[in-house]
Amino acid sequence: MTIKHTIETALHECVDHGQFTDSMVEQFAAEPHWYGCPRCNFDKRHSSDDVVRSVGVTVHRARLMNERLLDAGIPLRFQTCSLDTWAADEDQDKLRAWHYATGYVDAFAENFPLGRSVMLLGQVGTGKTHLAAGILQQVIRHFAAQGLAGLYTTAGGIIRSIKDTFGNRERTESQVYADLIAPHLLVIDEVGVQHGTDFERTVLFEVINGRYEQMKPTIVVSNLGMADLRTCLGDRAVDRLRDKGGLVVLFRWASARGAV
Template sequence: MMEVSKVIQDLDTATHNCDQHGEYQSQHVKLRSTQFWTTCPQCADKDNKGDEQKIIDDINAGRRQAVMNNTMQRAAIPPRFMDRRFANYRATCPNSAKALETVREYAENFADSLAAGRSLILMGTVGTGKTHLAASAAHALIAQGYTAVFTSVLSAVRSVKETYGHGATQTERQAINALIAPDLLIIDEVGVQFGSATEEMILFEIINGRYEQMKPTIIISNLAMGPLKEYLGERVFDRLREGGGKAVVFNWDSHRAKAAA
């Protein structure tokens, strides 16, 4: 305590000049092992505020990254497609380049699609990049702050059917609502096998629920237009096309077949 008092008593004051703020009263501080003149108080205050803001920015960045990580985890994008982006999609013909542009524009202008409940159908030949583009859209939307969930028909149906068993942790309605809630739902492997009446009913509940809530859906299928419409049913297909919803036909040769050749 005596040392502190001694330091205070030994303070000398002088008028110094700051290039930014002009004259200020500087104090000559004498400590046991060193001595110095205090700097411009306005500059010091600015530096302190800058340090504080940097800490706040770092905290906010950490929070944003935590939210992003949580959103990515809930998106359930399959590991095989975690690195899929629009930038690494290989367009091999004019039609594939057009498909890329259509899905990219859909993602870039998703606010408009969300406002209109505008969906997208990607259908056609196996191995042409439908899932790649859908996963790219999911990544792009998550980066914009939207929620996106990727599921297959079988996984979606299974998540609902699991509520029927003893000891289920949620109700059927809660399982369906979990698939209605995201800003974008991507349903893959639509029509891999023509399902039971229960499967069709569950799929209708999900798509119709999203339709009523103005929530866009991306459907991915290897079926052609006619069989896909038969599988989904006229009402569901019309709901997906309403509000300017597009059907993109992938009718070029398989990328995977070319890579294996």
């Protein structure tokens, strides 16, 4: 049995089932731990004892949730950046941004079928990625049981993935785009730090438009203002992000990085 996100394996002994191959599994925003006896885990989920079964099902769901969160690709630095850890410090603009984020999550059952997107725009160091990561992981936590999948990436990562297909017979551009369109919610960070070439604009439009056509929401994070974002992505891409009441959240305060 292969466990996803396995760090290492070892032979362990179960008092009920004898020797088995255990897996140390990576955890989202936590230390890794051993998976345990797979037969014991299975038996608990299917036990006739309601209490034992409830515990087994809870553990199983937590493990599935952990896989969804890890599969989302949120960088280690931002795995602890939840909506609960956002520090507004009674700043009205920061509180407004937090309310936009929490409101988007609370209404995601409505936002998702509309394909309603979000743009988080403002200066560096103002917490845009924190809120984007918080939205993404909160949506996964709320809707993973319904099979929802989310993904974090950067604009530069998307462009590199497309360039990596040039001359590569194992992976095509279509496959890269399909993988980016497939998630129910996609975060594209660092939009605007590229060179602003027509090629880059075309690549990002393909992703945004492909998701727009499938009515899947996208969260765009950028240091640019709206006018410069239109120059970077093109009017068509931005208009698609604004469709169906797509949100624009402006981060107008000073950078918190390096603050004493």
